[in-house]
Amino acid sequence: MSIGFMSTETIGEKLRHIREEKELPLRKVAALLDIDVAILSKMERGERRITKEVVLKLANIYDYNADDLLVSFLSDKILYEIQDEDLGIEALKVAEEKVKYIKANRKK
Amino acid sequence: MSIGFMSTETIGEKLRHIREEKELPLRKVAALLDIDVAILSKMERGERRITKEVVLKLANIYDYNADDLLVSFLSDKILYEIQDEDLGIEALKVAEEKVKYIKANRKK
DNA sequence: TCTAATTTTGACACATTATGTCAATAGGGT
DNA sequence: ACCCTATTGACATAATGTGTCAAAATTAGA
Numbered sequence: 001m002s003i004g005f006m007s008t009e010t011i012g013e014k015l016r017h018i019r020e021e022k023e024l025p026l027r028k029v030a031a032l033l034d035i036d037v038a039i040l041s042k043m044e045r046g047e048r049r050i051t052k053e054v055v056l057k058l059a060n061i062y063d064y065n066a067d068d069l070l071v072s073f074l075s076d077k078i079l080y081e082i083q084d085e086d087l088g089i090e091a092l093k094v095a096e097e098k099v100k101y102i103k104a105n106r107k108k
Numbered sequence: 109m110s111i112g113f114m115s116t117e118t119i120g121e122k123l124r125h126i127r128e129e130k131e132l133p134l135r136k137v138a139a140l141l142d143i144d145v146a147i148l149s150k151m152e153r154g155e156r157r158i159t160k161e162v163v164l165k166l167a168n169i170y171d172y173n174a175d176d177l178l179v180s181f182l183s184d185k186i187l188y189e190i191q192d193e194d195l196g197i198e199a200l201k202v203a204e205e206k207v208k209y210i211k212a213n214r215k216k
Numbered sequence: 217t218c219t220a221a222t223t224t225t226g227a228c229a230c231a232t233t234a235t236g237t238c239a240a241t242a243g244g245g246t
Numbered sequence: 247a248c249c250c251t252a253t254t255g256a257c258a259t260a261a262t263g264t265g266t267c268a269a270a271a272t273t274a275g276a
Contacts, residue, residue, distance in 0.1 A: 077189045134223065155225095
């Protein structure tokens with residue numbers, strides 16, 4: 001595995017990998033985001049929550065596919081809700097049904 | 109639809125329907141749960157968060173399938189994270205992959 | 217309608233958690 | 247040693263969640 005990242009990495013790990021690929025120091029990225037270096041460091045290591053806004057800004061800064069990052073971001077949040085739950089998979093499937101139902105009936 | 113509940117109802121709505129079927133007043137159920145009536149009322153209407161513990165206790169009180177309630181409870185939490193997100197479905201699928209990966213590698 | 221039971225609403229104090237800022241510390245490379 | 251980078255922890259403050267209570271609204275029954 002030289003290029004590409006594991007699918008099980010967190011959004012934080014993913015963002016760190018991308019930043020390292022670009023060889024950008026936290027200092028510079030944090031400045032572009034207008035946040036403290038400490039916060040960005042903690043976000044990459046999962047110690048602080050990442051917001052959707054930061055994810056989108058980083059997609060711009062890194063010139064990286066925004067949808068890809070957003071999916072990683074959202075799936076992380078989902079995973080957090082069902083971690084260690086035996087019924088996690090079942091809950092995911094029910095949630096998917098609900099989303100589809102809502103989407104199908106939204107336009108009415 | 110006379111018997112059975114819609115799959116898109118929230119856990120709160122589901123719990124209310126079950127309670128109404130049993131013709132139990134909030135007052136009695138709240139007493140069994142040892143919580144304030146106001147809180148239970150708000151939980152059923154989605155104004156206050158329901159905890160896993162309350163869900164399990166209610167499964168006992170109502171003699172209702174606990175797994176069914178838990179799945180409804182968890183899928184609600186998942187849905188909350190991806191509501192209004194265009195990439196919700198995609199995120200759900202990625203989350204499912206991650207869960208399966210984690211499960212498969214947990215025993216090592 | 218009147219009454220009682222049930223439910224809802226809102227306000228409040230309190231606890232818990234999240235967030236931003238900063239400085240000290242640690243680590244790597246030259 | 248130095249410099250650059252990253253991490254850690256402490257702190258104050260903000261935001262959010264929780265329990266309690268009483269008043270208001272709703273419902274059901276006589």
